[in-house]
Amino acid sequence: xxxxxxxxxxxxxxxxxxxxxxxxxxxxxxxxxxxxxxxxxxxxxxxxxxxxxxxxxxxxxxxxxxxxxxxxxxxxxxxxxxxxxxxxx
Amino acid sequence: xxxxxxxxxxxxxxxxxxxxxxxxxxxxxxxxxxxxxxxxxxxxxxxxxxxxxxxxxxxxxxxxxxxxxxxxxxxxxxxxxxxxxxxxxxxxxxxxxxxxxxxxxxxxxxxxxxxxxxxxxxxxxxxxxxxxxxxxxxxxxxxxxxxxxxxxxxxxxxxxxxxxxxxxxxxxxxxxxxxxxxxxxxxxxxxxxxxxxxxxxxxxxxxxxxxxxxxxxxxxxxxxxxxxxxxxxxxxxxxxxxxxxxxxxxxxxxxxxxxxxxxxxxxxxxxxxxxxxxxxxxxxxxxxxxxxxxxxxxxxxxxxxxxxxxxxxxxxxxxxxxxxxxxxxxxxxxxxxxxxxxxxxx
Numbered sequence: 001x002x003x004x005x006x007x008x009x010x011x012x013x014x015x016x017x018x019x020x021x022x023x024x025x026x027x028x029x030x031x032x033x034x035x036x037x038x039x040x041x042x043x044x045x046x047x048x049x050x051x052x053x054x055x056x057x058x059x060x061x062x063x064x065x066x067x068x069x070x071x072x073x074x075x076x077x078x079x080x081x082x083x084x085x086x087x088x089x
Numbered sequence: 090x091x092x093x094x095x096x097x098x099x100x101x102x103x104x105x106x107x108x109x110x111x112x113x114x115x116x117x118x119x120x121x122x123x124x125x126x127x128x129x130x131x132x133x134x135x136x137x138x139x140x141x142x143x144x145x146x147x148x149x150x151x152x153x154x155x156x157x158x159x160x161x162x163x164x165x166x167x168x169x170x171x172x173x174x175x176x177x178x179x180x181x182x183x184x185x186x187x188x189x190x191x192x193x194x195x196x197x198x199x200x201x202x203x204x205x206x207x208x209x210x211x212x213x214x215x216x217x218x219x220x221x222x223x224x225x226x227x228x229x230x231x232x233x234x235x236x237x238x239x240x241x242x243x244x245x246x247x248x249x250x251x252x253x254x255x256x257x258x259x260x261x262x263x264x265x266x267x268x269x270x271x272x273x274x275x276x277x278x279x280x281x282x283x284x285x286x287x288x289x290x291x292x293x294x295x296x297x298x299x300x301x302x303x304x305x306x307x308x309x310x311x312x313x314x315x316x317x318x319x320x321x322x323x324x325x326x327x328x329x330x331x332x333x334x335x336x337x338x339x340x341x342x343x344x345x346x347x348x349x350x351x352x353x354x355x356x357x358x359x360x361x362x363x364x365x366x367x368x369x370x371x372x373x374x375x376x377x378x379x380x381x382x383x384x385x386x387x388x389x390x391x392x393x394x395x396x397x398x399x400x401x402x403x404x405x406x407x408x409x410x411x412x413x414x415x416x417x418x419x420x421x422x423x424x425x426x427x428x429x430x431x432x433x434x435x
Contacts, residue, residue, distance in 0.1 A: 017235065017236075017239055017240050018236060018237065018239060018399065019232075019236030019237060021236075021237075021396070022236055022237040022238075022395075022396060022399050025396055025399075025400065026399070026400060026403050029400060033326075036322070036326050036329075037309060037319070037322060040322035040323075040325055040326055041318060041319075041322055043322075043325065044318055044321045044322050044325065045318065048318075048321075069318060070318055073311075073315050073318040073319060073322075074318075074322065076311065076315070077309055077310075077311055077315075077319060077322070080310065080311060081310070084310070
């Protein structure tokens with residue numbers, strides 16, 4: 001009698017049981033994640049800057065500063081994720 | 090002391106309102122009529138065919154003041170209103186869409202009790218209703234749950250997916266009957282359903298990767314100095330999918346009904362019954378399309394819920410492969426590159 005796969009092997013087998021859309025979606029997720037980091041960084045930076053200006057009265061420096069930081073971090077997150085995926089391949 | 094005060098105004102009191110017919114030459118305000126009929130309201134209007142009269146069933150108003158006197162009525166240009174939640178008044182009033190949700194739930198439970206195969210000695214269901222339900226249940230289990238979550242984890246989430254599928258289906262279908270309303274055409278209802286999927290998705294993620302792994306994914310795998318930006322980005326990303334679920338179901342259900350109303354409204358806007366020769370068949374066509382959309386939207390919501398849960402479950406799969414070194418898990422925790430690949434926004 002064939003031995004039941006266990007641990008990672010079992011999970012691997014489970015992954016192969018997934019439907020095509022689910023498999024494709026899971027394969028695409030790292031790339032979606034990378035893009036979200038870039039977009040989300042800019043969004044968080046701009047929103048954070050606007051809030052900072054409103055609360056601290058630093059208009060427009062909070063918006064300018066945090067936008068630059070947010071875009072930079074988002075871009076770094078994107079490159080970091082892409083580098084990791086490249087290494088994995 | 091906070092004293093909970095529950096106000097029941099006009100508990101299911103019904104009255105026949107006599108609406109006056111439009112004056113000669115006066116055009117009907119079709120957009121206002123349509124918006125009034127698709128929007129939620131504190132009363133259910135039952136129009137009497139062939140007359141301008143309708144029965145209005147007033148629903149109970151339940152206001153719970155979180156602060157003393159917070160729910161005191163205020164007089165505005167639009168009549169008597171009550172302050173909102175921000176002012177400390179929690180409004181739990183029963184509305185038209187709430188009634189439709191209760192009704193959908195009752196019909197669902199009732200039909201399942203009638204048509205579920207309760208006789209365990211006979212495995213093959215008999216009758217159209219029992220076979221129809223079994224077909225739908227097996228479809229949700231095999232085509233949606235197993236194919237998106239995996240055979241091992243699917244049984245855990247199938248009951249939720251079945252509940253969501255049938256509940257949305259029944260709510261969608263109810264709106265196609267005269268005097269009824271579509272609860273899924275209310276953004277609050279779809280948001281609540283999406284919130285359920287969101288909570289379950291997070292639970293699936295925590296179960297699969299453990300609390301530590303789940304929290305580590307929220308850091309985005311970057312240096313800790315960048316966390317103040319990256320953590321809000323990841324948290325924001327968590328809400329994109331429930332937001333998409335909310336808006337897609339709400340917009341699809343609302344749009345279909347507005348199109349039907351507008352096609353019929355053309356008769357009144359043009360002021361000629363001859364327009365009905367074109368408008369009524371078109372409205373009928375859209376109505377049958379809506380029948381199909383009722384199934385499609387229930388299916389899509391369930392499919393996406395299963396897909397998101399499956400992606401969260403895959404996060405644990407990712408961790409099981411022992412990619413710790415590959416993802417830069419170093420001793421001392423200086424680097425937190427967890428490769429959150431499978432989890433963003435889920």
